[in-house]
Amino acid sequence: MYEYVMAPEQDVVISSRVRLSRNYEDLPFSPKLTQEYAEEVIERTTEAVFNTENGAAFTFLRMADLEEDARSRLVEHHLISYDLLKFVNRSAAMISSAGTVTVMLNEEDHIRFQGLLPGLQLERSAEMALKLDEAVGEKYPFAFDHQWGFLAASPANTGTGMRASVILHLPALAASGQMGAVMQTIAKLGLTVRGLYGDGSEARGNLYQLSNQATLGRSEEDVIRALSAATGQVVEHERNMREQAEKKDMLQLQDDLMRSWGELMYARLMNVGEFMKRYSDIRYAASMGYLHAPLPALDALMMDVQPGSIGVRAGKLMSPRESEILRAKTLREELKKLVAE
Secondary structure, eight states, X not given: XXXXXXXXXXXXXXXXXXXXXXXXXXXXXXXXXXXXXXXXXXXXXXXXXXXXXXXXXXEEEEGGGSOHHHHXXXXXXXXXXXXXXXXXTTOEEEEETTSSEEEEESSSSSEEEEEEEESSXXXXXXXXXXXXXXXXXXXXXXXXXXXXXXXXXXXGGOBSOEEEEEEEEOHHHHHHTOHHHHHHHHHHTTEEEEBTTBTTOOOGGGEXXXXXXXXXXXXXXHHHHHHHHHHHHHHHHHHHHHHHHHHHXXXXXXXXXXXXXXXXXXXXXXXXXXXXXXXXXXXHHHHTTSSBOOHHHHHHHHHHTSHHHHHHHHTSOOOHHHXXXXXXXXXXHHHHHHOBX
């Protein structure tokens, strides 16, 4: 039996993530970062992280040493950014055993410290990232200006260097046609809404990433406070929409959502686009109590059947059709373990 503990607001908030951009004060920034300097970034950071209190929990990975599917799997599980893969020949990552803390090396900046937790846990995610940031910065000072704050390759990351985000599941808001109004309100607060994997990605599965835009002129506490407050408002709005949909016609809502469970349990072919729609439906059903399945397990399964992850599961290169066959098979097997009617 799968054991789990629900995180705060996890019926709507899938995860919270905080990233800190940092650069060493005595090394050139990207794009002037040579391979020699990139190796210096890796050497310094790994030495400092491995010597922290929990350093032994980290695994070091060079992106160039990984197969394409393995790199994609790290993005799909939000352990690294898609942008880290733009610099495969020089980039690396350190990932904690629990997957809650990541140190990305030689992305756009020398270092990106990341804290990642399920549900609405922005403060705790920030604490994890800031703790590691402080430990490394004490040994190897970061580029910092008393007027501007931490300096970054992009002006957008100058200041606190903090990017905080939450991934939200908003099926009822999307169905009600109110996402446009929500996005306009969010923009007025200095926040932005993107797809599941950030800039340029689609909002598949009714999953949206809400994050701060400004890092300059605001403290870390202000960034977290503002995003937490906005997230709380969106969560309340989504829950209200779910209640209204249920009151309008509960049987029709149940029928619409549970049909996707049937599709996933019996399909022999499943592409990613269709799966994400079905996943959204069964997650919605589970959050309403129509389907007895743990939300954390459904979210983990969602990541495990993405293209890169399914390729890692197969252990070989697959054609699109082979991927669809394996995805459908995996879903049938795993949902039987997770779902009790």
